[in-house]
Amino acid sequence: MDANFSIIYISALFLLLAPSIIAQHVVFDITKYGGAPNGDLTSSLERAWKAACESTSASKVFVPKNTYNLRQIELNGPCKAPIELHIEGNIVAPKDPNQFDANAQWVRFGYVDSFTLSGGATFDGQGLTAWKQNNCHKTWNCKKLSMNFGFNFMNNSIIRDITSKHSKHFHVNVLGCRNITFSKFSIEAPAESPNTDGIHILGDQHKSKYFTQTLEQEMIASH
Secondary structure, eight states: OOHHHHHHHHHHHHHHHHHHHHHOOEEEEGGGGTOOTTSBOHHHHHHHHHHHHHOSSOEEEEEOSSEEEOOOEEEEOOOSSOEEEEEOSEEEOOSOGGGSOTTSOSEEEESOBSEEEESSOEEEOOTHHHHHHOOTTTOSSSOOOOOSEEEESOEEEEEEEEEEESOSSOSEEEESOEEEEEEEEEEEOOTTOTTOOSEEEESOTTTOTTOOOOOOOOOOOOO
C-alpha cells in the first residue's frame, strides 16, 4: 500500500467514524455518586447532574434499573453542552404532601438548552395520601399540592419514554419553553384522583412571540 493510498484510506475511515465519535456521551452513573437501589437518590442525582452540567462534551446522567426514592429536587442549567438524564429505574416520591413546597414541582428542570429526559422510567408521585387529605378539586381555597414535573425556560428539549404516575396535583407544568417535544409520554391517573390534569403550558407561541412549543403527546389517562 503506497503512502498516498494509506492517507486516503485513513481519511475515509475517519469520516466514517466521525458521526459515532461525535455522538458519544460522557456518562455520569449515579451509582458512582452514592446512588443505591431502594435508597434516597436525591443527593447523588444532584451531584451527578452538577458534574454533567459542567462537562464541555455532551453528557448523560445514567440511573440504572431499580427502584429509588426521590425527594423534591430542582435541576438547573445553563449547562456547557447538551445533557441527557437517562433513567431506567422507577422513581418514587414521598407520600406526605407536607414534604413538598407546592410552589415548585416534585422534579423541576430549568434553564437548559438541548436537554433530553429518557429511559422508560416511571415517576410515581404517590398521590393517594394527598388526595384523601385535600379538597382542591372542590375549592381554590385549599392548600396547594405539588405537580410531578416542571419544565421552565427549556430550549430544544425532548421528553420521551417517560411515565408520570399518580401525581398529587397536575402532572406537568411547561413554562416559557422553546421547541420542547413530548414523545411517548404516558400519564397514569386513576378515576379517584382529583384535579390531576395532564400538561399545562404557559408562555407558548399562542401567547407570546418569544416562545414556540412543539408538543407531541402520546398520553394514557385512565380517567
